[in-house]
Amino acid sequence: MPTLRQLEYLVTIADTGSFALAARVARVSQPTLSQQVRALEDRLGARLLERSASGAMLTPVGRTIVATARRMLSDASDIVALAAGASNSLAGILRLGTTPTLGPYLLSPIIAELHRMAPNLRLHVREGIPDEQMLELSRGDIDVMLGPLPMSGDDLTIEPLFREPLHLVAALDHPIDSAAEAPPEALAGTPLLTLDPRHHLARQAAEIAERYGMTVAPDYYGTSLDSLHQMVASGLGLALLPGLYLRSDVGGLAGLKILSVQNWRAHRSIAIAWRRQSPMSAAFRLIADHVQGCARQLLA
Template identity: 40%
Template sequence: MKPTLRQLEYLVAIADTGRFSDAAERLNVAQPSLSTQVADAETQLGATLFERSRAGAYPTPIGEQVIRRARYILRQMEDLKAIAAHGETGLFGRVRLGVLPTIGPYLLPRCTKPIHARFPELRLSINDAATDRLASMLEQGLLDATVSTLEDHPGCEGVTLFSERLWIAVEPEDPLAATSQPVQLDDLKERGFLTLGLGHRLTKLVQQLAYRAGGYVASDYEGTSLDAIRHMAALGAGIAVLPDLYVQCEARRDDSLVFRPIEDPRASRDIALVWRRNSPIRDGLELLAEIMRDAARGALGQQKTRQTGA
């Protein structure tokens, strides 16, 4: 006999969570059943795959090799199902889409109608998560594609949807609020920056920006959302650094803050639709990317037109 696909899923879940109990909860199965299946897989393979202790479960050296191959097998099975569900070029049924929380709420609502019109049989299952988590889920085959930053998904492919600059937001009493013109890095020297927690590409950008400007990232506060960062800036807790799409679609309506774009070529990021290399639904995803690109262009272009008075 050979290990089943279900048993391979159990092995991967234990490796991801570090505990049999957490893996059972994640897969919605009883822990005794999961333990029995793992023991059966170990018997069939003739090797101990996990070191068990009160602190958790850790893959043995042979277990690491087995789990790495199990991930590959499970990804291939997901691709096989995708071919059957979506065909070679179109998108049908359920597609699992990951999205950055700093992008999804402001981009996806603008895509809903054109996506339904172009792919009436498509049902998007949305997973909102930080960059690191999206990368892990895409690699494991838990997502079909993700709206993210391409450089954070090595070994994957994708197409750029749009580029966005970064802005600062400060309370009206702040000296930086004297003008709405682009702000220079020298103006941010020794200032505290507010940003999201670890695992977000935006956080890395803000950390790099603070270093180049001679400022620092506030260590006593990590925002859970862009809204939270914006509200903290309004209370005078520091300078909020916010991406363009969010500023144009949401934050510019907040008259308790003054917004200024940052004048620096590295104060920006490229947002892409990313998928695994050799994805069986690549052609359909490229069509989906066109819709998203048009939606982003409309949001950013429309707002910029209003700003210039055109």
């Protein structure tokens, strides 16, 4: 029978497209990885990879086997987690994925409270692009994900937690007065700064820009909310910033003002997701409850 290690090597090659990169990710020598994958092919009696000087590509049967291997590796990870938490379901290491537009401004107080309630629970927080993290969650690279909707996956439990307002901000000397509601037409032609388009927040910003006749500034994609903050404060344009960021100590309103626009109701919905068959559902629901309570308190 194939070993889990051999399947792990095959999946890593599929993800990287390269024996050299896969060996680096798996932290083994390239000859060892190559020998194990060759042994897997011999054991199965099928060619799983097309090898070339430029890298490696899955054969049709290889693609099918990799899809099954991902589920097997995810199940094996869940078995380890189940055994680790057999005496206490709130123990062990949980790999939590989140977006950089949320995690840094919400998780600190939540993690401190969780540690008080479940001192044997450890959270390994990984920030990334939401769509990419959904794939990581499905294949078992992370255990739970906190981020904006939409989320989808037939194998996932998805729990909506709260709605976070999105505010339109400008530099302090911007001509639109923040003390009175501005008519929507006052925004027409105004440049709107956004993040990398792969972020949900950037897509929402593009929709709002179109609705109000603003122009998305393509040459000024921010790398973080902080970079958007700084560019807006310098007068480059307006931006859409989440309420939790503006209320946080590391974010805030320094150099900014919130514009009041007639009928402005922009928000985003935040949810938590985990694999439906995970044995750690109790821990995930505890995290969900604390995220929800903390966020609502911060936004009240």
